[in-house]
Amino acid sequence: MSNAEQTDTPEIPAGLTKPNEEETASQALQHDAANQGAKVGLTSDEIIIKGGKPLKGRIEVRGAKNLATKAMVATLLGKTPSVLRNVPNISDVRVVAGLLALHGVLITKGENADEWHFDPSNVEVAHKADIDAHAGSSRIPILFCGPLLHRLGEAFIPDLGGCRIGDRPIDFHLDALREFGAVVEKLPSGISLTAPNGLKGANIELPYPSVGATEQVLLTAVLAEGQTELRNAAIEPEIIDLICILQKMGAIISMEPNRVIFIEGVEELRGYDHKAIFDRNEAASWAAAALATKGDIFVGGVRQEEMMTFLNAFRKVGGDFDVHDDGIRFWHPGGDLKPVTIETDVHPGFMTDWQQPLVVALTQASGTSTIHETVYENRFGFTDALNTMGANIVVHQNGLHDESRRVKRREFEQAAVITGPTPLTAADVVVPDLRGGFSHLIAAMIAEGESKVSNIGIIARGYENFIEKLRLLGADFVFEA
Incomplete structure (x- = not known):
């Protein structure tokens, strides 16, 4: 079997570290590429x-990167295990698997290599240093905030990476989380969030139909107390697929014309069984x-x-x-x-x-x-x-x-x-x-x-x-x- 075909059982990715601050941009790119390739067997x-x-x-x-990784985060919201099928063998999936494992989610493979099982029974707080190291260049940690605030009452976001194609401000995310009642504290190592009074439904209008911010609101609103109205939401097919997953889990979500989404918070959600778009x-x-x-x-x-x-x-x-x-x-x-x-x-x-x-x-x-x-x-x-x-x-x-x-x-x-x-x-x-x-x-x-x-x-x-x-x-x- 070639390296490109490897489908090992998911585990916390090993050997991921952040580039040294003194590295040049070119060296940082090479460092990042080596880490990404190693996660899927590229030597x-x-x-x-x-x-x-x-x-x-x-x-x-197989499954979309922009859905599979978000569906994996959604497993944190369920009281029972979830099954995600059509999971692609890409490094971003391995990053999210590592972050979930750090938070106590048990991940196993099904009969097929593209079927992953997630058991969130023992979700726990992860060490900031571990989150920082294993996040690598992924921006996915920002989407852990809502689910972790619901499960644990706190969350931490390391410095976010991702492709160097321009600024990726997370203000849309943080502003939305504040509307739900989260307390945001910016630290030298990242951003710490708490929810001392729990999270409550909110009326939110995005300044731009951001996919990531829409996902943030959906993942947070489904367990927030009361109703959330999201205006100027993104409506990409991957967003619709995420809504389908959340509805399978027990969420109540309505899509209205003109990019408006209503979410009625529920007391608890169960796991899901879903094939990724x-x-x-x-x-x-x-x-x-x-x-x-x-x-x-x-x-x-x-x-x-x-x-x-x-x-x-x-x-x-x-x-x-x-x-x-x-x-x-x-x-x-x-x-x-x-x-x-x-x-x-x-x-x-x-x-x-x-x-x-x-x-x-x-x-x-x-x-x-x-x-x-x-x-x-x-x-x-x-x-x-x-x-x-x-x-x-x-x-x-x-x-x-x-x-x-x-x-x-x-x-x-x-x-x-x-x-x-x-x-x-x-x-x-x-x-x-x-x-x-x-x-x-x-x-x-x-x-x-x-x-x-x-x-x-x-x-x-x-x-x-x-x-x-x-x-x-x-x-x-x-x-x-």
Whole structure:
């Protein structure tokens, strides 16, 4: 069995430590990548790819990173054990498993490797130092706050990490928790929270439909005394799947028009049995890889409904797809790819996580494409490596004015103008973040010559067994497993 296929029984990840404060940004990235890769069995930090070979074949996509990790946190709310199926073998899942284990949750595997069992009978306070060490680069600890305040009356959040794609303020989270009655104390080592009078329902309006803040409110409100009204909530499919999980546990949650969610607090919740929704981001990434490499990839486990916005853009660029009961086939039908203008937005708009891999395909389109990034303020850093390889991408740090736009302009937005087609040549590149890293893999696969892509452990945060999947699709690469 290859390293990419390992499915060991979950345990507290070993050897995770925070980068030394004196490390450079580059050293911190390498440190982080090594930790992430180690959690899922990657023993090497780099892959050498020979470009020019179309990716063809079938791969399977399992549960969404953005649902599975939150569903795992929800197990803290139940009085009885929970079962989560379709769990992806990614490092973010291992991080959350480690944090749950630190708090006394017993985690075991079911008959299938992607079935995990969680017993929260003995939840207890974890040491701050252990939380800090095992959180690694994940931002998931912030979502432990509501459940731990309900179970233990206290919670601790270490310094939050995650992909370096711009500021990730947690003010939305902390403001919401204060509305429920939490007392927040900022410490040099992180943030300490207590609930001396318990948590009570609140009327909350988010300044932006943040996915994380919406999850925070849901995980907190279900056991809070009274009713909570959440306005301007995120409504991504992963949010809906989390609501389904909470309802299975005994929660009372109503969704109203115009991004309004009502939650009636209950006295207790039970465990759940649930199959996680598929990972839309991974599916779109492989679709973009098929388009860029002039390949043909069947992505199993994917549904059309949650991918409709992406499928429209994929077709506009010139890609083709067939929808089947068990997945979607994506391929390049021949001919020239077409330029497009895309604006990222919250669901049901075009996801920010979809634009990065698609940008690589757009370097091969005939004409000028424009991507307006309205969700994160620094998500085009990955294009530097693409330009080094021969792409023609100009990033406008303050965005671009366009009268025809449908998404409201935001102060922090950026825009990228991609002019193509431009042949790409091999280069040594360093993975900067999760989605940008996968984009670099795609670029290396269409570039002439051999490229070395380093820090690939970061990609393991959200792409299950991606090395093995590249093998299944016939990619030409060398990886020292």
